[in-house]
Amino acid sequence: MISCTEFIPAYSELFKYLEQRDGKKKVLEFWETISDEYLKDSLKKCVEEAGIRGCWNYWSRSLNEEAADFTMTLDEENGEFTIVMHACPSKGMLLNLGYMEPYRDYCEHCDVLYRRVLEPLGYEYIFDDSECDQAKCNIKIRKIK
Amino acid sequence: MAKEIMRRTASDNEYLHKDFHASMNIGLEFLRKNYGKEGVIDYLKTFTKKYHAPLTEGLKKEGLKVLKDYFQKIYEAEKAPCTIEYEEDCMIVKIDECPALKHLREMNVAPSPYYEYTTLTVYETVCEGTPFAFECVEYDRITGKSILKFYRRDKI
Numbered sequence: 001m002i003s004c005t006e007f008i009p010a011y012s013e014l015f016k017y018l019e020q021r022d023g024k025k026k027v028l029e030f031w032e033t034i035s036d037e038y039l040k041d042s043l044k045k046c047v048e049e050a051g052i053r054g055c056w057n058y059w060s061r062s063l064n065e066e067a068a069d070f071t072m073t074l075d076e077e078n079g080e081f082t083i084v085m086h087a088c089p090s091k092g093m094l095l096n097l098g099y100m101e102p103y104r105d106y107c108e109h110c111d112v113l114y115r116r117v118l119e120p121l122g123y124e125y126i127f128d129d130s131e132c133d134q135a136k137c138n139i140k141i142r143k144i145k
Numbered sequence: 146m147a148k149e150i151m152r153r154t155a156s157d158n159e160y161l162h163k164d165f166h167a168s169m170n171i172g173l174e175f176l177r178k179n180y181g182k183e184g185v186i187d188y189l190k191t192f193t194k195k196y197h198a199p200l201t202e203g204l205k206k207e208g209l210k211v212l213k214d215y216f217q218k219i220y221e222a223e224k225a226p227c228t229i230e231y232e233e234d235c236m237i238v239k240i241d242e243c244p245a246l247k248h249l250r251e252m253n254v255a256p257s258p259y260y261e262y263t264t265l266t267v268y269e270t271v272c273e274g275t276p277f278a279f280e281c282v283e284y285d286r287i288t289g290k291s292i293l294k295f296y297r298r299d300k301i
Contacts, residue, residue: 001264006219014172038168
């Protein structure tokens with residue numbers, strides 16, 4: 001068994017493996033598959049049922065289970081949801097491993113996976129990964145009026 | 146309507162996101178559909194050689210104790226029982242139910258037909274180049290109930 005506590009290094013190595021075999025396009029294809037298969041019953045369902053609050057409901061569970069260091073804000077009146085990730089547990093784990101290099105574009109999967117679900121539902125997805133080398137990022141999701 | 150704010154630090158929660166088992170399963174299926182069994186096994190070997198390099202080194206230098214500590218740690222983290230019969234030259238690990246397969250069942254997700262290679266290939270690869278060998282004595286594909294044996298090659 002690969003424990004769920006070991007998944008992040010396995011995920012990062014899978015990205016590298018796919019890129020080595022078939023280039024970045026295969027990595028993107030995999031991210032789209034994860035988005036379609038995993039997020040359809042979680043994030044997509046949450047947002048379809050509860051609107052912008054669905055983002056709050058989805059990430060309340062996942063970020064707490066992942067023991068992330070974050071601030072989440074829900075502004076239902078303005079149709080906005082934000083995550084300020086002070087320390088991403090996944091990227092942090094990869095950086096702390098030391099003896100393994102994280103996949104070069106590791107953080108990009110968060111852009112592809114969530115954008116693919118949210119934009120067709122009528123939301124703008126803004127992902128700032130400018131500090132991802134320090135395991136920090138910002139996500140803003142806004143209902144398009 | 147007031148804004149709602151949630152602030153958490155890492156120490157507020159335990160790190161245990163079992164849905165990662167489903168993501169791992171999607172990864173295995175993606176490999177299977179694109180590259181077949183060879184791709185699944187090749188990836189698992191590549192991953193294990195890198196991620197478990199310290200475990201393999203530990204096996205060479207300190208013996209089965211490092212593997213015993215490893216199993217105790219991951220099954221404790223997964224909150225799943227695991228019985229270990231440990232001797233210096235031979236260790237038997239008995240798992241009543243694989244926590245990953247259990248979680249997939251709870252999520253209504255069909256496990257990859259090659260899911261068992263996350264056990265077979267991973268532990269075989271961990272032992273490569275060490276004085277120890279791995280044998281899967283028993284493995285139930287539905288529940289993951291298994292008996293895993295690690296033993297010193299020269300004591301066969």
